[in-house]
Amino acid sequence: MPCKRTALSLALAGLMSATLAQAGEVEVLHWWTSGGEAKAAAELKATMQKQGHTWKDFAVAGGAGDSAMTVLKSRVVSGNAPAAAQIKGPSIQEWAREGVLANMDTVAKANKWDDLLPVVIADGLKYKGSYVAAPVNVHRVNWLWVNPEAFKKANAKLPTTWDEFFAAAEALKKAGVIPVAHGGQNWQDFTTFEAVVLGVGGADFYKKAFVQLDAGTLKSPTMGKVLETFKKVKSYTDKNAPGRDWNLATAMVIKGEAGMQIMGDWAKGEFLAAGKAPGKDFACVAAPGTAKSYTYNVDSFALFKLKDPANQKAQQDLAAAIMSPEFQEVFNLNKGSIPVRTGMKLDKFDDCAKTSAADFIASAKGGTLVPSIAHGMAVPSAIEGAMKDVVSQYWNDDKMTPAAAMDKLVAAAKTK
């Protein structure tokens, strides 16, 4: 009798502790606080809560995540890292080098991540061969967003090369429309610059110059041509561009004040939120000369080492949930990007997203899938920052020659 009671109570205790052990807490640091982004983040929270875990939101506003990164540093140094933080690109490896990221190989193998992700993207999520981050989406950066009505008014044609771009810009200017909507912030300057690099130089030139940081390529005549083309784009922007936020520039295209904007596919979210229909009220074309290339920006969550086993389990569930087809579909429908998980049905996505997904696979096969430098995918933040300084300086200073800019780019590439 006593044995039976002891056994029963032990069994009950075991059952209770099992269910308690299931409910872990995930604290997630992100900066998705604007409309579509916040809805997308709420989807992940709902998924976690359905699995019985608690979601502790840790949203720190600020478009490029500067404030969030500062807060993250202080949390990590004090030994109290969150379960996951929105970190992407080489920063993942920088953090992993500090020894604070958790190994996600069990989850990755169980869910076949290596089969579902293009190699170049999977490598960006690994440190010394093990997964330390989970990817959420793929943004294409080399898009040109166009207002078809403005083009009709100016009798201009959608450009596919940089020469056609300038012809269209001239026509728009004559019709009284600002040809290119631009925001004068250094990441926007560089987004335009990398589109020119890709369009004028091609994917191999882009990789050699800005991923491998080869000094010979950075000082080549092609780079000179790139810089001249880049400066020419400035003459088609309006003079109030300095300091303007990207979404205000998109608003100019939406309202028909401007004809084109070179921006990533998050601009699509602005068009959709304003009730515009793709194909009718706005058109998406690849940035001039880059139809066969794809500049990617993959948002991901880096997963930190945790001490509590319940939270570790919750963290692994989070990683699995991030790569699950349901989450990938819902999140990306709300954010305007496409799922990073390949092989998914894209019926619910609009035409721009379908084109993006098709080009993603094609460019991965063709070796023209390149990381975006402007969005921190290609090189560590110190080098990226120094290069952005040079490019923005060149954009704003009329007295700087392409030769001087090239010398500065070479020096910036050496930043430690």
Add this chain to the structure above:
Amino acid sequence: MAPSSARLAAWMPKLVLAPSFVLALLFIYGLMAWNGYLSLSASRLLPNYEFVGFDQYVTLFDSERWWVALKNLGIFGGLFIFFGMAIGLLLAILLDQKIRAEGVLRTIYLYPMALSFIVTGTAWKWILNPGLGLEKLVNDWGFAGFQFDWLINPDRAIYTVVIAGVWQSAGFVMALFLAGLRGIDDSILKAAQIDGASLPRIYWRIIIPSLRPVFFSTLMVLSHLAIKSFDLVMALTAGGPGFATDVPATFMYTMAFTRGQIGLGAASATVMLATVAAIVVPYLYSELRAKK
């Protein structure tokens, strides 16, 4: 009983101040020392204690952006202090003329100081924007040729920071000088008037020289505001077209927190500290020596 309570009374002030003293020692001077060590270390993303000597300082002074920041600090600091004091002094002298609505006017002039630098920066960003603010307003009034695009001009943008900064602090300087003016002995002024001195002469020769202590304290306050100015620059120009309006404070923040170059940021912070110390220490020394 008496000697021990007397001893206690002697020790009491030290005892009461001890916690604040210890906290200040730890969190101000201790952290300054830590920052100084970080500037000699190879810290990048997170603090790292490997000693590398003056490498970070060499990198710092090799950086073009740092020299732009220092130059901007010189221009901004110099003009901000000069115009802040000149306008503040002028307003104080005018308000001192025993006018009717002195209380109201004083409050109005002092109001900008109650605003955060972020609010000032944002408001002036809108006012100085060529497409939205002053230039558009004057153009709409009919003066089509009017141009005021300093905000977007890399060479002139730093002067817009001066405008916003002086607007904010002039009232505060005015209040300091007004207090100083009110403290001047009337009998000297009356004697001067009997001797036939004109009003401007009285101001120039008697009143302003006797305001020397106020000049010094205003200089201290304004120079510390100028060296520290981060939120004003961030709100107004976010570093300006490119990095044309970068100042050491924004440089330090960008390097240390955005670019994972904590060592470089610490080095720039130490240089800023040295600049402040170079102004404050001689002043303190002269003041303390004067007291003796």
